[in-house]
Amino acid sequence: MTAPSHSSDRAPVFLFGALRSGTTVFRLMLNAHDKIGNPGEMDFLFDYLDRDPNHATGWRYRVADLENSRIFRATGLTITPGCEGLDLLESFLDQLQERQPGKLLSINLHRNIGRVADVLPRARIIHMLRDPRDVARSSIGMGWAGTLYHGVEHWIGTERDWDATAPRFPADQVLTLTYEDLFRDIDTTLRRVCDFLGVPFTEAMLSYHENTTYSPPDVSLVEQWRRKSTPRELALVEGRVQAMMLARGYQPTGPGAAPGVVERLALTLQNKRHVWGVGISRFGARIFLMEKLARKLGLRGLHQRLRAQMNEMSVEYLK
Numbered sequence: 001m002t003a004p005s006h007s008s009d010r011a012p013v014f015l016f017g018a019l020r021s022g023t024t025v026f027r028l029m030l031n032a033h034d035k036i037g038n039p040g041e042m043d044f045l046f047d048y049l050d051r052d053p054n055h056a057t058g059w060r061y062r063v064a065d066l067e068n069s070r071i072f073r074a075t076g077l078t079i080t081p082g083c084e085g086l087d088l089l090e091s092f093l094d095q096l097q098e099r100q101p102g103k104l105l106s107i108n109l110h111r112n113i114g115r116v117a118d119v120l121p122r123a124r125i126i127h128m129l130r131d132p133r134d135v136a137r138s139s140i141g142m143g144w145a146g147t148l149y150h151g152v153e154h155w156i157g158t159e160r161d162w163d164a165t166a167p168r169f170p171a172d173q174v175l176t177l178t179y180e181d182l183f184r185d186i187d188t189t190l191r192r193v194c195d196f197l198g199v200p201f202t203e204a205m206l207s208y209h210e211n212t213t214y215s216p217p218d219v220s221l222v223e224q225w226r227r228k229s230t231p232r233e234l235a236l237v238e239g240r241v242q243a244m245m246l247a248r249g250y251q252p253t254g255p256g257a258a259p260g261v262v263e264r265l266a267l268t269l270q271n272k273r274h275v276w277g278v279g280i281s282r283f284g285a286r287i288f289l290m291e292k293l294a295r296k297l298g299l300r301g302l303h304q305r306l307r308a309q310m311n312e313m314s315v316e317y318l319k
Contacts, residue, residue, distance in 0.1 A: 021128050148233045
């Protein structure tokens, strides 16, 4: 393995967006290009990296926690002996690049964009956006939420992180890409992406579905919230995110609304009932309930083992 360079000199490409925003299908399009390699979601690169003035690089990984990460273990990356700080991040990036010889390395992230700005200020960022109403709807389908009102929460978190961090990146290092543009005009949008990345466009990117479980581009996937949501559901979710929607070019259907005390309680119960129902159906009552109990009681070892089991069982649902 080549010796790592200083982190701040690296300029990888990160695809940053909320879960259910289309980051996975876009990754497949990138991977279909013979000059681009994207190994997938690598949030662990920054999840376990903390500032530490006592380390020579100013940062240090929580290595024990990193080693317990299912996604980290699945990548087959190795922890270079003696590396714990940004030298370890450089090692990971080098290992990933070595698997993609001659290709531009891109990596998917859903969080920690602020840490990227801290340690890799020259990184290029493709900011992936999707209408929050569709993100919330998709989150219900994944079993992560039971109402649109609750399903939009992780979109809010990701986009707040983006708003706080985006000004730190020079404009020429950032490309904002919307799910809606991608599916309404895939050819034009992918050509714009290729121009940003400095690689020629190739028709192979349009055939990403041929060797995956994903379907061909389908414009009917855009704005599903219009067909599948009630006016009250939309009013409530828009009440939470209207300003953020408008700033991103998404038009609300009305002025938005906030739930009262009784409605908020009903939404909370509906949300929990759905999430627990999906969890019990997917993992079985014993594993699902034991995981929650172990977390509440602070039984870290047991909780990690149960969480690992559940993560493995979740793979088939992650399309």
